[in-house]
Amino acid sequence: MHTWHWRTWQGLPYLTCSLLESFPHGFFTQQFVGKPPQELTKVLQPQASGYRLKQVHGNIVLTPEEITHKLATGGDDVDGDGDTALVHGDGIASNMSQQAVWVASADCTPALIADVNTGAVAAVHAGWRGTAKKIVPVAISRLLAQGSKLGDIRVALGPAITGEVYQVSIETAAEVGDSISPETHPHKIVTSLVEQANSPILPDPEAGKARLDVRRVNVIQMENMGIAPEQIAIAPYCTFQTPEYFFSYRREREKKVQWSGIVSK
Template sequence: MHTWQWRTWNELPYLTCSLLEDFPHGFFTSGFWLRPPVELTPILAPQASTYRLKQVHGNVVLTPQEITAKLEVGGDDVEDDLVMGDGVKSDQPQQGVWVASADCTPVLIADAKTGQVVAIHAGWKGTAKKIVPVAIQRLLDAGSKITDLRVAMGPAIAGEVYQVSRETAAEVGATILTETEPEKIVKTLMELDNSPILPDPIPDKVRLDVRRVNAIQLANLGIGSEQIAIASYCTFQTPEYFFSYRREKAKKVQWSGIVSQ
């Protein structure tokens, strides 16, 4: 059983996961939000470099080398001096890769053998575009093996409080089923054991557990449950530690990052 530990820096709390204990990492709380990743990386690994993206709810996963090249060229996929994308995969040791979230799922993946890491921003839109499998494929292309991967999903909005349309649930659910008709997707998902979809009092709505969908995507890739850890904390229901866009309608975030070996 994987455990989650509270750590502190300057009396500010952040979470770590035993599954990633060999890698400097953290799921940071709301108290850190005004500190950018370049200030947070030294908390984890003082000598590491720092990389992040302009998150756009897509499925683009880039390496630091690719980010640097895009910044040098500029273009439509660069905004506010940041390259657009939702996942960063290390390509060298001592690289801190970061994502921000405020209800979406932060996913940190490490390869126990190669030392590669990935940080992923997986909201419902990115999950519908299978950003986690895209990131896994980038790791495999760089020499990883499925059996060596370790995946930790940090605090995110819980399924029981995340109301979405049935159309949204079907779009996300289509990534884990062979069904194509939206109502059949929703019906089939609701019949699953440990379903990622829960009923809602409003007829055209359901409750969606995005982390559970990502876990099923991982299982469909052959990643065992012992390789996956999911934090029990809900951003919406834990205001003392986390921002929630659904709760506050404010654009504040918490950072999550991991450093390659």
């Protein structure tokens, strides 16, 4: 069983996972609001360089080198200019040492991924849209393309909204469920998944609605790739139900985020 630990930095709490214990990493709380990734990198590894993206709820995973190149050359997928410019994407995969990769989330799933053999890492923002497009498998595939092996991958899924309180439309549930179901019709996708043991889709009393466990869908996607359950850890915290530590868009209807990051070795 993987354990989760609360750490503090200057009295502020952040969460770590035993599965990633050999990597500087953290799922930071709302108490760190106002501290950008460059500052948070100093908490984890002062010598590392930090990287982030403008998240767009897709499945684009870039390397820090690709981010640097895009910032230098510009294009439609770059917002802003100068020091504030950001490249569009929802995941960063690094196989160079001393690179801190960051994602922001409120109710969406932050996934931190590490290769315990090569020291490569990835950080992924997996909301329901990105999960429907299999962003976590895309990120893992980038690491595999860089020389990682499936058996060396470890994945910690951080605090996110849980299925018991995440009400979505049947259409949304089906769009996400389509990534793990052989069915093609939306209602058949949802029905087939609801009937599964430990299902990622739960029934909802309201007509046309369902409850969606996005983290569980990500786990099934990874298991379908050949990753064993013991290589995956899920944080025992729901952002919606833990207001003392985490922002939740569903709860507050305000666009606030907390950051999660990991440093390559």
